[in-house]
Amino acid sequence: MASKESIDWLEIITDRYLDGNEKDGELHALREQFVLIPHGLEMSVGSGDPLDLDYVNAVARVVHAVDAPWFSDHLCFTRENGIELGNLVPTVQTLDKAKSIAANAQRVQDIVGRPFLLENIATYMEMPGELSQTEMIRAVLDNCDCGLLLDLNNLLVNSVNHAFDPFAYLEEIPLERVVQVHLAGNSEDAHVGGMLIDSHDAPVGRQVYELLDWLVQRRPELPAVMIERDTAFEECAQELDADLSRARSIVARHAAGSRTR
Numbered sequence: 001m002a003s004k005e006s007i008d009w010l011e012i013i014t015d016r017y018l019d020g021n022e023k024d025g026e027l028h029a030l031r032e033q034f035v036l037i038p039h040g041l042e043m044s045v046g047s048g049d050p051l052d053l054d055y056v057n058a059v060a061r062v063v064h065a066v067d068a069p070w071f072s073d074h075l076c077f078t079r080e081n082g083i084e085l086g087n088l089v090p091t092v093q094t095l096d097k098a099k100s101i102a103a104n105a106q107r108v109q110d111i112v113g114r115p116f117l118l119e120n121i122a123t124y125m126e127m128p129g130e131l132s133q134t135e136m137i138r139a140v141l142d143n144c145d146c147g148l149l150l151d152l153n154n155l156l157v158n159s160v161n162h163a164f165d166p167f168a169y170l171e172e173i174p175l176e177r178v179v180q181v182h183l184a185g186n187s188e189d190a191h192v193g194g195m196l197i198d199s200h201d202a203p204v205g206r207q208v209y210e211l212l213d214w215l216v217q218r219r220p221e222l223p224a225v226m227i228e229r230d231t232a233f234e235e236c237a238q239e240l241d242a243d244l245s246r247a248r249s250i251v252a253r254h255a256a257g258s259r260t261r
Contacts, residue, residue, distance in 0.1 A: 006244070009035035011226055014071065015042055018058040027065055036066040037180070037224070039073070039149075045104040045118065046077035046091035053111075060112040070179060072117035072149045073108075075101065075140065088121045093129030093136045102143035109146055117179050119149035122157040122198035133158065134172035147179035152211045153186070153198060153228070160196045166211055175219050183208055183247060184228040200230035203239045209246060216254040225251055 010030065017023045017038075030036055040059055044052070063071045076088045091097050101118075109116035120137060131139060141148060150173075159166040185202035204227060216222055227243045229236060 004033055007034060009037060009224065009226075011037045011039045011228075012066075014038040014040035014059050014062050014073075017062045017065075018055075020061065024065070027062070031066045036068060038062050038066065038068055038071040039119075040071070041073070041088075042078050043073035043108060044076075044078045045073065045101050045108065046075065046089075046097070047079055047104075048077075048100075049079060049082065051104055051107060056108055056111050059108075063112055063114050068114060070115040070117055070147065071112065072119055072180065074121050075118040075137070076121050090121060090123045090125075090127050091136075093127050093131040093133070095131065095139055097129070098131065098136055098139035099143050102140045102146075105140070105146045106144040109144070115147055115179065117147040117149040119151055119182070120154050120158075121151075122154040122161075124161060124195050124197075126162060132172075133162075133164075134169055137173050141174055141177050148173070148177045149180045149182065150178045150215070151182040151184070151228075152208045152215070153182065153184035153200075153205070155211065156205070156207050157186070157196050157198045166207075167214055170211065170215060175215070178215070178219060178222065180224040180226070181212065181215070181222065182226060182228050183212060183243070185243075200228050203236075204243045204247070209250065212247065213250050213254075216251055220254040222251065 012030070017027055038059065042055060059071065074088050076090055078085050078088060091101065105116055105118055118140065137148065155166050155169060159169065183204045184200045185204045185208065186196065186199045187202045190197045190199040212225070225247055227240060227247065229240060
């Protein structure tokens, strides 16, 4: 497994640290060794319900405890009418909803006082509305000054499930707003009901690396790229090392090329 000296930074799941107390020591120990980026699950910026300000303030406590340069959550909703849905649910794709999401995201960023990124999620149904997926992302970002966490595996999954060109998708979103990138892989049996599932349980796939290469050619000074792996860490040490090396080589090659032009 890669030594800690070879790891530039870590993403932590914000929700695991909201209660503080016994988890504060773990946060402090991690912060002593790594730059930490909190990534949340329950901000629910796409909900019709008001923002949960207790939750926002708890997130802010974690963000400031680790002195994070930014923090993130998902462009979706996880509760509605006071009901916790237990999943990342895509919203309708309308201009009104985009403006509502943007207003919520901007308020979160203003309260926490650090840059807030929204992540594109994997979806398994076509959502109603007058906007495409890329138009929805652009409309949200046009109405707030938050950033984008671009998950390239989620993009690939959606391109398979909804039959579109992922490179055309990248052409249509504001790449200048991308602050962080997620890379991940899906096992060969990651299909349910004919849909490819975002499973995060395999090495990063060839097509995801191709998307990263395309992206970094056009955004060579991309601030941050990370590998997501949700299962079997002990068994996949060599795979993680290989993924880190390959991602670093892609980013370094294009960054070097941009400096020589």
